[in-house]
Amino acid sequence: MGVLDGYRVIDLSIAMAGPLAAMRLGDLGADVIKVEPVSGEWQRHAPAGGATGNRVNASFLSLNRNKRSLAVDLKSPEGREIVTALVRTGDVFVQNYRAGVAQRLGLDYDSVRALNPDIVYVSISGYGEDGPYAARAGQDLLLQAMSGAMANVGRDGDPPQPSGTYAVDAITAYSAFEAALAGLLHRERTGEAQHITVNMLDAAIAVQAQEMSIYSVGHVPQHRGAEPHGHTYIRAPYGAFATADGYLALAMPPLATLGELLGSPELAAMDDHTDGHTHRDRITAIVAGKLPTRTTAEWLALLEENGIWAAPVYSYADVLADPQVRHNGSFVTYEHPTEGTVTTPGFPFRLTRTPAEVTRPAPLTGEHTRDILDGLGYPRERVDALLAQGRIAAETPGAPATGDEPAAAAS
The missing domain is CATH 3.40.50.10540 (Crotonobetainyl-coa:carnitine coa-transferase; domain 1)
Known part of the structure; x- marks a missing residue:
């Protein structure tokens, strides 16, 4: 009932x-x-x-x-x-x-x-x-x-x-x-x-309560950059990136940690909340250039081990097969x-x-x-x-x- x-x-x-x-x-x-x-x-x-x-x-x-x-x-x-x-x-x-x-x-x-x-x-x-x-x-x-x-x-x-x-x-x-x-x-x-x-x-x-308020209260206009980005109001890197065998999604990682893992001193020296917005295109380009060196599974294991938010980009077939979904x-x-x-x-x-x-x-x-x-x-x-x-x-x-x-x- x-x-x-x-x-x-x-x-x-x-x-x-x-x-x-x-x-x-x-x-x-x-x-x-x-x-x-x-x-x-x-x-x-x-x-x-x-x-x-x-x-x-x-x-x-x-x-x-x-x-x-x-x-x-x-x-x-x-x-x-x-x-x-x-x-x-x-x-x-x-x-x-x-x-x-x-x-x-x-x-x-x-x-x-x-x-x-x-x-x-x-x-x-x-x-x-x-x-x-x-x-x-x-x-x-x-x-x-x-x-x-x-x-x-x-x-x-x-x-x-x-x-x-x-x-x-x-x-x-x-x-x-x-x-x-x-x-x-x-x-x-x-x-x-x-x-x-x-x-x-x-x-x-x-449903856009946060986004609309950033504009209506904070007066920050929407701005899309030269590099693909997952959300105009979220700092880089944020979006889907190619790996050696597919794609993974990366969401707002600490830039110092990510820079060390990617072997990028430039990225490691950046500030999350200032550079993450003002240098969004540069950060995205660095990450996009580094991730194709390993497979999605290899990156996910490394990123998870270091507390970085990441996930595989699924097809519907992958969704149906996922163990958590099941x-x-x-x-x-x-x-x-x-x-x-x-x-x-x-x-x-x-x-x-x-x-x-x-x-x-x-x-x-x-x-x-x-x-x-x-x-x-x-x-x-x-x-x-x-x-x-x-x-x-x-x-x-x-x-x-x-x-x-x-x-x-x-x-």
């Missing part, structure tokens, strides 16, 4: 930020009902990296475990009737529609609150609920660009450097997850529900009815009394439509009629796939 067992989450979100937030609530035991179009959520038809799968692609699998799928046409009166009945049973409502879409569907906060005054309503947007950018599409790379983070890495004169992960989507997801839990806690204490708004721009800014159980492996054995990143938290677990694989489109409608009191004959009319969809693992057309993205 999970810590959120007995709570119901109604997830009308698409892409990554909303689905990941809702999945985390499901990982903690909530009954998460993913409401998606009869043709399936957008992410089902846009496989990241081209990993299409059999009937469920890898990106959808990664964001939608521990959910049930209700596939329904929200533009039809019958579909709105179903979701209205569902809303009355919910504890948390999550949506990341573009501005105006929730209102047109009758699923904005005021409409949902009128149906269920006790529901915690989480609205995720790109730039905010209102303001000059409210109507813009929120996408990870665009928000990385507008958050200022791209100017923190790389070399002067090179293009700005985006993150190698969907960083803003993930940060926003965890902000929404945290906010939903806070909303539930407030409701338990006071009996009051509320509207919670989360936006990608604020999340991307908030010890931690950082990945979960389970059986999916159409995709076979599935291994995906697991849970970033550990609860000793109510541990997170995979109780449901990522669903097929509408896989649980019949079960959910049965729970809402819909007679079997009515469900059969709605299926025949195309107002709902109900795939099952043993049946051929249906609904191949991509759903219109709402956000």
